[in-house]
Amino acid sequence: MADAATRHAQIEAAQEQPLPAATAPLRRWLxxxxxxxxxxxxxxxxxxxxxxxxxxxxxxxxxxTAVVGLPxxxxxxxxxYVTFDNYRFLAEDDLYWKGYLNSLRIAAISTMLCLxxxxxxxxxxxxSTGVWRHIMLMMVILPFWTSxxxxxxxxxxxxxxxxxxxxxxxxxxxxxxxxxxxxxEFAVYVGIVYSYLPFMVxxxxxxxxxxxxxxxxxxxxxxxxxxxVFLDVTLPxxxxxxxxxxxxxxxxATGEYVIPALLGAADSPMIGRxxxxxxxxxxxxxxxxxxxxxxxxxLVVPIMIYSHLESRMASSNPS
Amino acid sequence: xxxxxxxxxxKVDAVTKNFGDFTAVRDVTFDIQKGELFALLGGSGCGKTTxxxxxxxxxxxxxxxxxxxxxxxxxxxxxxxxxNMMFQSYALFPHxxxxxxxxxxxxxxxLTSAERADRVRAMLDLVQLTPLARRKPHQLSxxxxxxxxxxxxxxxxPKVLLLDEPLGALDRKLRxxxxxxIMNIQEKxxxxxxxxxxxxxxxxxxxxxxxxxxxxxxxxxxxxxEIYEYxxxxxxxxxxxxxxxxxxxxxxxxxxxVTVACTGFDSVIEVTHRGELRSGxxxxxxxxxEKIHITRKMxxxxxxxxxxxxxxxxxxxxxxxxxxxxxxxIVVRVNHVNARRxxxxxxxxxxxxxxxLTFDPxxxxxxxx
Numbered sequence: 001m002a003d004a005a006t007r008h009a010q011i012e013a014a015q016e017q018p019l020p021a022a023t024a025p026l027r028r029w030l031x032x033x034x035x036x037x038x039x040x041x042x043x044x045x046x047x048x049x050x051x052x053x054x055x056x057x058x059x060x061x062x063x064x065t066a067v068v069g070l071p072x073x074x075x076x077x078x079x080x081y082v083t084f085d086n087y088r089f090l091a092e093d094d095l096y097w098k099g100y101l102n103s104l105r106i107a108a109i110s111t112m113l114c115l116x117x118x119x120x121x122x123x124x125x126x127x128s129t130g131v132w133r134h135i136m137l138m139m140v141i142l143p144f145w146t147s148x149x150x151x152x153x154x155x156x157x158x159x160x161x162x163x164x165x166x167x168x169x170x171x172x173x174x175x176x177x178x179x180x181x182x183x184x185e186f187a188v189y190v191g192i193v194y195s196y197l198p199f200m201v202x203x204x205x206x207x208x209x210x211x212x213x214x215x216x217x218x219x220x221x222x223x224x225x226x227x228x229v230f231l232d233v234t235l236p237x238x239x240x241x242x243x244x245x246x247x248x249x250x251x252x253a254t255g256e257y258v259i260p261a262l263l264g265a266a267d268s269p270m271i272g273r274x275x276x277x278x279x280x281x282x283x284x285x286x287x288x289x290x291x292x293x294x295x296x297x298x299l300v301v302p303i304m305i306y307s308h309l310e311s312r313m314a315s316s317n318p319s
Numbered sequence: 320x321x322x323x324x325x326x327x328x329x330k331v332d333a334v335t336k337n338f339g340d341f342t343a344v345r346d347v348t349f350d351i352q353k354g355e356l357f358a359l360l361g362g363s364g365c366g367k368t369t370x371x372x373x374x375x376x377x378x379x380x381x382x383x384x385x386x387x388x389x390x391x392x393x394x395x396x397x398x399x400x401x402x403n404m405m406f407q408s409y410a411l412f413p414h415x416x417x418x419x420x421x422x423x424x425x426x427x428x429x430l431t432s433a434e435r436a437d438r439v440r441a442m443l444d445l446v447q448l449t450p451l452a453r454r455k456p457h458q459l460s461x462x463x464x465x466x467x468x469x470x471x472x473x474x475x476x477p478k479v480l481l482l483d484e485p486l487g488a489l490d491r492k493l494r495x496x497x498x499x500x501i502m503n504i505q506e507k508x509x510x511x512x513x514x515x516x517x518x519x520x521x522x523x524x525x526x527x528x529x530x531x532x533x534x535x536x537x538x539x540x541x542x543x544x545e546i547y548e549y550x551x552x553x554x555x556x557x558x559x560x561x562x563x564x565x566x567x568x569x570x571x572x573x574x575x576x577v578t579v580a581c582t583g584f585d586s587v588i589e590v591t592h593r594g595e596l597r598s599g600x601x602x603x604x605x606x607x608x609e610k611i612h613i614t615r616k617m618x619x620x621x622x623x624x625x626x627x628x629x630x631x632x633x634x635x636x637x638x639x640x641x642x643x644x645x646x647x648x649i650v651v652r653v654n655h656v657n658a659r660r661x662x663x664x665x666x667x668x669x670x671x672x673x674x675x676l677t678f679d680p681x682x683x684x685x686x687x688x
Contacts, residue, residue: 212408212410214406214408214410215410215412215413217377217397217406217410218404218406218410218411218412219412219423220377220396220397220398221375221376221377221397221398221402221403221404221472222398222403222423222424222427222471222472222475223398223424223427223428223475224398224427225398232412232423233412236414237413237414
C-alpha cells in the first residue's frame with residue numbers, strides 16, 4: 001500500500017512538472033486514449049473478422065438455393081437476390097422445430113440439474129477455507145486439462161452395455177441384464193451435466209464467496225433457523241451468480257452437437273445434430289445456414305434477458 | 320423468595336473459549352444487572368468480541384456457563400436466544416428495504432400483520448427513520464444505516480441488546496449525537512445493553528459499568544469513575560486515559576499514609592492508600608497528568624514536590640500539555656487547564672523554564688499489579 005501511495009505521489013509530481021517541448025506531444029499521445037483504444041480495438045477487430053463477417057456469409061447463404069455443384073449454392077439473378085424459402089421450409093417441416101424444442105428442453109433440464117448439483121458444491125467451496133478450498137476448486141477445473149472429446153469418449157466406455165457402470169451393477173447383483181444407457185436421453189443428460197457443471201459452479205462460487213457471512217449471522221440472530229437464513233439471505237443474494245451460471249450452461253447446451261451425436265439417440269435429435277446432418281449428409285447449405293441463423297436468434301433472446309437483468313442488478317446494487 | 324439480593328440478570332460463569340491452541344477468553348466471570356448499560360472495553364484481540372459472540376450464540380464456550388434471566392443459554396443457538404445484536408458492519412440485508420429489514424425478526428413472532436406493521440412503525444419512529452422506510456440500505460448514509468441496524472435489533476424487544484463497536488464507523492460529530500441517542504433509547508426501553516468497544520472515551524460516556532479486558536481476561540470491573548480514579552493495575556491505569564507511573568518500593572506504611580521510595584528520586588513520595596502493604600513491596604506510584612500542579616515558584620515543603628525543566632508544551636486551547644523532564648531524567652506529563660485568559664508570554668511556564676511539580680498524596684494511586 002505504501003509503495004502504491006509513493007508511486008502515485010511520484011506520478012502526480014511528474015505530471016505537475018512542465019514537460020520538455022519535444023517530448024510533450026509524444027507524451028500526450030501516450031497518455032491519451034490511444035492505448036486504451038488499441039486495447040479495446042483489437043478484440044473488436046477480432047470479433048468483426050472472425051464472427052461478424054462469417055455470420056454475414058452464413059446469412060447470405062441462408063438466402064440462396066441449393067444446387068449440385070461447387071459451391072453447392074446459387075442466388076437469384078434479380079433483386080432482392082435472396083429467397084426466404086429456406087426459412088419457410090424450416091417452419092413447415094416439423095423435424096426442425098421439434099429439433100429446436102428438443103434442444104431447448106434438454107438444455108433447460110440440464111441447466112436445472114447443473115444448478116441443483118452445482119449450487120451445493122459452490123456453497124461448500126465458498127464456505128471452506130485454506131487448503132481445502134484450493135483443492136476443491138482445482139478438482140472442478142482439473143477436467144479441462146483433458147480433451148473434451150476424450151472425456152465424452154470415456155463416458156461411452158462408462159455407459160455402454162458392456163461398460164464400467166453396467167458391469168458394476170451386474171457384479172453387485174443389482175441388475176441381472178445390462179441397462180441400455182448409451183444412445184438414450186439419459187446419456188445426453190449425463191454428458192451435458194458432466195461437461196457444463198464447472199460453468200455453473202465457478203460463477204456461483206465467485207458470487208457466493210463475496211457474500212458477507214455476517215448477514216447470515218444477523219438473520220440467525222433475528223430468529224431464523226439455518227434453512228430460513230438460506231432462503232431469506234443466501235439464495236436471493238446469489239441470484240446474479242445463478243443467472244450467470246445458468247446462461248453459461250443453457251446457451252452452449254442448446255447448440256450442443258458432440259454430446260448428443262456421440263451419446264444420444266438418433267430418433268429425437270437436438271438442433272445441432274439436425275444442422276450438421278443438413279450440411280454434411282444432405283449438402284443443403286442454405287437450409288443448414290438458415291437453421292444456424294434461427295438458432296442464433298433463438299439464443300439471442302435469453303442473452304438479452306440476461307444482460308438486461310445484469311444491468312438492472314448493477315444499477316440497484318452499486319456495492 | 321424474601322431475599323434482598325437481586326439475582327443477576329446475566330451471569331457469565333467461569334467462561335473460557337479456545338480456538339485451537341489460542342485461548343481467546345480465559346476463565347471470565349461477571350454479572351450484569353437488568354437495565355444496565357455495560358461496556359466490554361479492551362484493545363484488539365483482548366477477547367471482548369469473542370465474549371460478545373458467545374452471548375449472542377455464535378460461539379459456544381469451551382468451558383463455563385452463560386445464563387440470562389435465570390435461563391441457561393450456554394448451548395442455545397442464536398435463533399433461540401432472547402438476545403439481539405447490532406453488528407459492527409450493521410449487516411443490513413442489501414436486498415430488503417428499511418422497513419423489511421426492521422421487520423425481519425418479527426416474522427418469527429406470533430403477531431398479526433397489523434401488529435407487525437405497528438411495531439415496525441414504532442421502531443422507525445424511535446430512530447426517526449419513518450420517511451426513509453422504503454429505501455434500500457445502499458441509499459442511506461452511514462448514520463442512517465446505523466439507526467436501521469439499531470431499530471432492527473430492538474424490534475424483537477430482546478432481553479439483552481448487544482452492540483459491537485456501535486459508534487466505530489461514524490464520524491466525530493455523529494458519534495456524539497448517536498451516543499446520546501443510544502443512551503436515550505436504552506433509558507426508554509429499559510433493555511439491558513452490552514457494548515463492545517476499543518474506545519475508552521466511548522465506554523466512559525456510554526456505559527454505567529465497564530469491564531476492562533486484556534489477553535482474554537477481565538482486569539477490572541467498575542463504574543467509569545472507579546476505573547479512571549481507582550485503577551487496580553498498571554494495565555488499567557495505562558489503558559484508560561494517560562498516566563505517569565514511577566516504579567519503586569514501599570518505604571513505610573502507617574494506616575492510609577504510605578511513603579514510597581521511587582527509583583531515581585531523592586525523597587519519598589507520599590500516597591494515600593488503604594490496604595495491606597508491607598515495607599519493601601514492589602509498587603508503582605501513578606498520577607494522572609491533570610492532578611499535577613505546575614508552577615515556577617518553589618512550593619512550600621511538606622508535600623510531593625518534584626523539580627524539572629519544561630521539555631515540550633502543547634497548547635490545546637482549553638488546556639495545555641507540558642512534558643517536564645525531571646533531574647533524574649524521567650519525563651512527566653502535566654495537564655494545565657487554561658482557566659485564565661492570556662497570551663503566550665503570560666503562560667504558567669515556557670519552554671526550558673525550570674518548574675516545580677506538586678500533587679496531593681490522595682491524588683496519587685498505588686499500583687501493585
